[in-house]
Amino acid sequence: MSEKIYIGVDLGGTAIKVGICNEEGQLLHTYEGPTEVDKGPETIVDNIERYVRLVVEQSPFNWEQVAGVGAGVAGFTNVREGIIIFAPNVGLRDFHIRQILEERLDKPVKIDNDANVAALGEAWGGAGKGIENCVCYTLGTGVGGGIIIDGKIYQGFSGLAGELGHMSVVPDLEAIQCGCGKIGCLETVSSATGIIRMAKDAVARGDRTELALVEDITAKDVFDAAKVGDEVALRIVNRAAFYLGKSLAAVAVVLNPEVFIIGGGVSKAGDILFNEVRSVFEKLTPEPVQAGLRIEPATLGNDAGMVGAAGLFLRS
Ligand SMILES: [Zn+2]
Numbered sequence: 001m002s003e004k005i006y007i008g009v010d011l012g013g014t015a016i017k018v019g020i021c022n023e024e025g026q027l028l029h030t031y032e033g034p035t036e037v038d039k040g041p042e043t044i045v046d047n048i049e050r051y052v053r054l055v056v057e058q059s060p061f062n063w064e065q066v067a068g069v070g071a072g073v074a075g076f077t078n079v080r081e082g083i084i085i086f087a088p089n090v091g092l093r094d095f096h097i098r099q100i101l102e103e104r105l106d107k108p109v110k111i112d113n114d115a116n117v118a119a120l121g122e123a124w125g126g127a128g129k130g131i132e133n134c135v136c137y138t139l140g141t142g143v144g145g146g147i148i149i150d151g152k153i154y155q156g157f158s159g160l161a162g163e164l165g166h167m168s169v170v171p172d173l174e175a176i177q178c179g180c181g182k183i184g185c186l187e188t189v190s191s192a193t194g195i196i197r198m199a200k201d202a203v204a205r206g207d208r209t210e211l212a213l214v215e216d217i218t219a220k221d222v223f224d225a226a227k228v229g230d231e232v233a234l235r236i237v238n239r240a241a242f243y244l245g246k247s248l249a250a251v252a253v254v255l256n257p258e259v260f261i262i263g264g265g266v267s268k269a270g271d272i273l274f275n276e277v278r279s280v281f282e283k284l285t286p287e288p289v290q291a292g293l294r295i296e297p298a299t300l301g302n303d304a305g306m307v308g309a310a311g312l313f314l315r316s
Contacts, residue, residue: 008310009071013089019306025125031055070312072117110312119146121308126300139266143187192219223269245280263298
């Protein structure tokens, strides 16, 4: 066997997920172990090295077939220098991860942030397979994003392109402050956190909703209530969908993508979210820009990070 394989590492605060991909972006074999953030950088690097070697040992492939190791990191990264600038959840700062891993593994290493890598994963092996131009939104605790142009991650001037969660879309009178320090960001309304906040506000105001009976409201509770006709919950879902659709419309006229891929926990809401997003998008976007454009749910789920990290070698 001389087929080349690529290893993708998804470095998160709790777990390190490692996967082997072939040149077509298919995930063939995976391994997952704890990050052990509390034990410090040395242990984290030891763990990455161990899991990368283990995933190959446990697979039908051999070490010589490994053409590169890519890593997606939850945090700010300097892609060109291969440095983690700051990854709060992983406890790493100004960390020369590429150099360290290249020395330990004796393989070329590339890194990028988790949102870009997830976008690349979906574009390469997921919902955007075969698509050269797509934009991905990840709706989770926050809203992450990644832009794929001509099959590659678009980095921008300093690697901050694709910070879609911080598009200012909410009008000032309704806007609240975002974690980034600015007001009116998409993330304040279309993330799980934003949806939960709107639900809690409605309950606190005394709005008539079954959510008032829920002890610790989650985004899923809001979607479930909306699906059975709770008007307050439906209003919240529509508001999250409206600003997401508005953001898509703005991006569409700038980048002319073929597909918008929407992933993350909130995207599991399904049609109740997607139908409204598509309807808002159609209202706000010029028809020629809409032609052929699709808005699709992500398909790789938690595997997107591993696939995209492996794809850094072929698609960046
Ligand atoms: Zn923001």
